[in-house]
Amino acid sequence: MGEVVSNSCFEVFDKAEEPERCKCKGIVLNAYNNLRADGLSEYQAIKTVVPVLQYHHPSPFLEARNVVECWVFEQSQSAAH
């Protein structure tokens, strides 16, 4: 059997112990959804909420952005199904 590759956001974001159990995910997605409702594009909304995640879990911008993009994608997939 080949190696199983995990694509979870937890693997990507190693600055926090359990980021997905932390309240920050809800806060970040809440801000993202509010900005999208205000008319911001996905690109602009993600860029704007990255500092929110960085506030809760200090990390480089690119790393934090990857996690936010992952959460946004997961949310869209959950909504689709």
Added chain:
Amino acid sequence: MTELEQRCIDAGLKMTGPRKTILKVLNNSNHLSVEEVYEKAKAIDSTISIATVYRTLSMLDELDLVTRQEFNETFSRYDTNLDHHHHLIDLDTGKVIEFQNEELEKLKEKIAEELGFELVDHTLELYGRRIKKKKK
């Protein structure tokens, strides 16, 4: 009728069906490229051509009803120039508060002028935590 449509009429633009569709697309999204506007408009009205989209956006740009932004890409993106406001994001809840402040707008223009520039565009996001009142 939307505010953008009214301003187009005030500016002397004839509100044809395709133009109304394009304005509707612009009202519902930000930072769209010409191609994105075309795709969304075509989904509403299949008769719209990309040439119509180009012409309409150019007209709106000339009338200062939209802003053309050059992101770090090879094409432009367009935003409507209505209801300019900024966001204050609550770091503890994710709540987003929209605000407008005339003094802030004047200050930004003054800063640009002092540096020898005419302010063309800006973005500003505030991030904060609610001030907790101390219990007496």
